[in-house]
Amino acid sequence: MNDLIPVVNKLQDVFNTIGSETVDLPQIIVVGSQSSGKSSVLENLVQRDFLPRGSGIVTRRPLVLQLVNVQDSEDSKAVEYGEFLHMSDRKFTDFSEIRKEIEAETARVAGQNKGISRSPIHLKIYSPKVLNLTLVDLPGLTKIPIGDQPTDIEKQTRILVLDYITKPNSIILAVSPANVDLVNSESLKLAKQVDPEGKRTIGVLTKLDLMDAGTNALDVLTGRVIPLKLGFIGVVNRSQQDIIGNKPMSEALKAESEFFKRHSAYRSIASRCGTPFLAKILNHILMNHIRERLPDMKARINALISQTTQELLSYGDPALDEKTNKGALVLKLITKFSNDFVASIDGTALDISTKELCGGARIYYIFNNIFGTALQSISPCGNLSVQDIRTAIRNSTGPRPSLFVPEIAFDLLVKPQILLLEQPSLRCVELVHEELTKICHSCGNQELGRYPRLHAKLIEVVSDLLRERLSPTSLYVESLISIQRAYVNTNHPDFIGGAGAMSDLVKKSEKKRKEFEKLNRHRQANLGSNTTHISTLSGPSISSKDDIPDGSPLSDKESSGSKDIGLQNGIGNNSSWAQRESFLTYFFGSGNKSDRTVLPDQPLPSRNGTSVKTGIDMGELEKKLDNGAIIDDAVQLTDHEEMEIQLIRSLITSYFNLVRKTIQDLVPKAIMHLLVNYSRESVQNRLVSELYKEELFVDLLQEDENLASKRQNCKTMLDVYRKAFDIMNEAM
Template identity: 45%
Template sequence: MCLHGRAFHLNEVVMLKKEKSAVLVEYAEFLHCKGKKFTDFDEVRHEIEAETDRVTGMNKGISPIPINLRVYSPHVLNLTLIDLPGITKVPVGDQPPDIEHQIRDMIMQFITRENCLVLAVTPANTDLANSDALKLAKEVDPQGLRTIGVITKLDLMDEGTDARDVLENKLLPLRRGYVGVVNRSQKDIDGKKDIKAAMLAERKFFLSHPAYRHIADRMGTPHLQKVLNQQLTNHIRDTLPNFRNKLQGQLLSIEHEVEAYKNFKPEDPTRKTKALLQMVQQFAVDFEKRIEGSGDQVDTLELSGGAKINRIFHERFPFEIVKGIEPRAWHMLGNAALLLSAQASLLDANLTGLFTPDMAFEAIVKKQIVKLKGPSLKSVDLVMQELINTVKKCTKKLANFPRLCEETERIVANHIREREGKTKDQVLLLIDIQVSYINTNHEDFIGFANAQQRSSQVHKKSTIGNQVIRKGWLTVSNIGIMKGGSKGYWFVLTAESLCWYKDDEIRVEASGSSAEEGAERDLWARIPAMPLIMPPWHIVELL
């Protein structure tokens, strides 16, 4: 694609196909002028302008319908170009006010295709950072993988400036690089300067310019033709396998569809009924697969069907609840409790106000429960809309039978909307049930009793860690930290540690069973020292 054109003279797409020919005479042919050969290229230019006026009118409008032009010459390489109009910033003549957006949309229709190369043409005497061509190419090709930069009007740059950094691909680099060219000026065109003389002048310019002479062999129109031909060939070779696979997949799909109608007899009523039942049954199967997220009906590009409904339930619904219920409302519970306590104290002087009154608690909680209605009903609407979208996707297979497709979609959509009303009634009923009675005896409710019970459970768990599993005298053999042979120690084994204590008097008194019991009773009071921690694999003997 060539992002280039004269906005005031060419507002139509030109599809130019250059074909190398053995015929010495160069000529051109238009698709809208079949059989007519143009040997004078001034007439070709006039015919392009005339065809543009015939299609777009005299108001300088635009048209996405391309002008097909073939050029046969022994001096060209096989190449196909699509010349797109330049973007018009300000409407001229009878052009519509949104002419810029129209041209932009038309350009995007072509350059968004992954199989095309984008030829971004930018004048050298303008700021490259403000190039419309490079900006549009960047939008559709952010990595610069299929964009080729062309810098024109290098001979018109201000004195002392050059585009060397751009042509060397140092500024705004592109993977396929830049090529500089010097085209004929309007004066050269009016003076009938031919293409051959223009190319010689272009070659002389690059060879004589100090900033470009070292890259002169990679500049100019002839080199641009070779680059485009080579890049197009390589691009076709790279994209052809995927393109072939895509076509084969479409062919197999069409063949499978044709096979289903091979023995189809339009006038057979039984055949019609059977075909109708098969299509309706297939619609039901496709709908079920999209909801379950199985089979070939899964959309890998975006969430849809059952996957989107799952997200609505598990992400959107909680988000709507949090958004609808203000967190500060829970802090109002204490204020409401104090207010009701003050009112109750007028009737009962013995009211201490230690606990939150039930009336205050229920007043706050019920208000918050009622706020669940909005998010719940909104979730029902979202699920209903996704179900209808799923129905529309499933009816695409019935496109060959428009009336059947329309009627199937209408019946199923009406049924979904009927169930929507009943679903909302059930949701509101469920919320009203929750509002009517606050069950404080539920195990998930942290009331005074449950809070006390949980506190005791936590305390019990903390004491389990210090519970003594076994205790008694142990003889420890000679180890690195204990010199002097085997010694006896009083060991205490708990769930969290193994401790031993050393006391000469206790060891002497604990020679018998009664002494051991006495030592056990007096151990904690008589030994204030920090216990030692010992790995269990050093235990040798348990007495």
């Protein structure tokens, strides 16, 4: 068992080389408030003055103190000395130099002010006067900042202490002065917080000689006040006067022993008090604790070896060593990248996401949802007003009136509508190109991530390939639209044609006529027997407009309504047109309205034979003609024009729909052939031809510096864990 503490010290040394805290080593953590006598207890254990002293916080960094017992040999006496981890090549035989080095090293890391640091100082002391122990001296607990201390010094210190004593393998050495009520002991409060049952806490009472006369700490030392499984031990340190007078440590220990033997309260427990007994108890407790925890520590280190080995394998071997076939490695990585690219498009990748669309599924979504919806949202005649259509019809007939819907007007109007399909089609090409670029950037496994230059070159070459295919694909899609505009095939079997359009208009007009007659009969029935009826089949004999009874089918509102229905459906019903003709014949005289041209400012015959001016100035119309406004919006459409416009709209809608269906089918096919399939089929050859060159291998296989550093650190950690495992195997 005496070899167990040296085993832990060896483990401590091994882990100190990497600064790792992954393994919780058994050690004694010394906790106490400022001026509680914590430093004096440690010096008594070592029997040397070696710790800095002064006001405020003196210990500002954790001090990991390993006490190593060395025996005198037959030929010579053992030499006492100390070694620092940060100065392992030097032995300090003068313990005052050790104190100075602790102060200098503290200031180097923690600064000259009174702030603290988490970085520990590692010190080994070899002496025949010590027992094997591993202790950690922590900064003293404080309440109020003093001098240059940070305002949150209390919080910093508590967090640091808790980090150490929370570890289950630590033994808590709670130092408390006997001349202060234990209820106020900060060290015991923190110990109880992390060890509520007191299983790994040992209490130390200092300054027993400074208690008020007539008082003692016997109840505390015997465990009747605060129960601790490891108990309380009382010690008497040197006084401040003894320290100033450089009282020898041997005399101080002798005086301590005499104090307990002579004190009436402590005489019965004198053998269980004092620094020598404390050292023995700590040595015994630590050895037993190590013996209990060693199997768990061994299992923990074994698990760390396995984890670190797997991590090291994930980093792979360095690519630029002499054994590596660089050409084969480059070809392997190129093939893996191109296979990942193709698999992402085809949907055969192993790591397919279940949270969102990716790869080829996004291309399908672009074709069917985005592109399809964009085409369907285009209205065949949405941007064509009545005046646009009427102007096109008139311009296509020249000075002659049209007997039928002019084919030139239809051709003139439908081509710009077909051009509306071009922009969404080109945008579809761009979206697919962008998606392929995203797929390219997402390709590559962890092994390829080791070589950032090769990865960047692979992405660059594939991006160039996609960029090359973008232009011909876009040009071909543009040509698809141009082809449709180049020849308007009115003989297409799916095209409605003039006869079909006229038939549809007649059917719609007939339907509207029946609806109007039904509505008219219903209204006449509601008017009652006193209402004068005007026949819907022949014109009435009316002397003036005022003679038209209110509510008759030819009142202003109803006449207007009848005309609206006619406008919407191309041809009005026969009854309404008969009413209009009889009224127009009465107002303008005999003749067909549609066969007569009336100038806007021409006097119209009134009912009594006098001329009636229209109120429109011919000069104003000439100005509009000069400005290019050939057709006045205020001029009403003739019946023939209404029919022509409705026919033109019907024809445009029919032809646009069949062109849209064709484009919706051809554009995705063109993109797949010219861009997607071409890229996936040629990506491997392009990558090999561009990158498989011997002069590029060294540059392409330059590893990521961070990854190389991680691999080296991982190797170091693995060596440390294996060495620690061997040490524990020897101990067990």
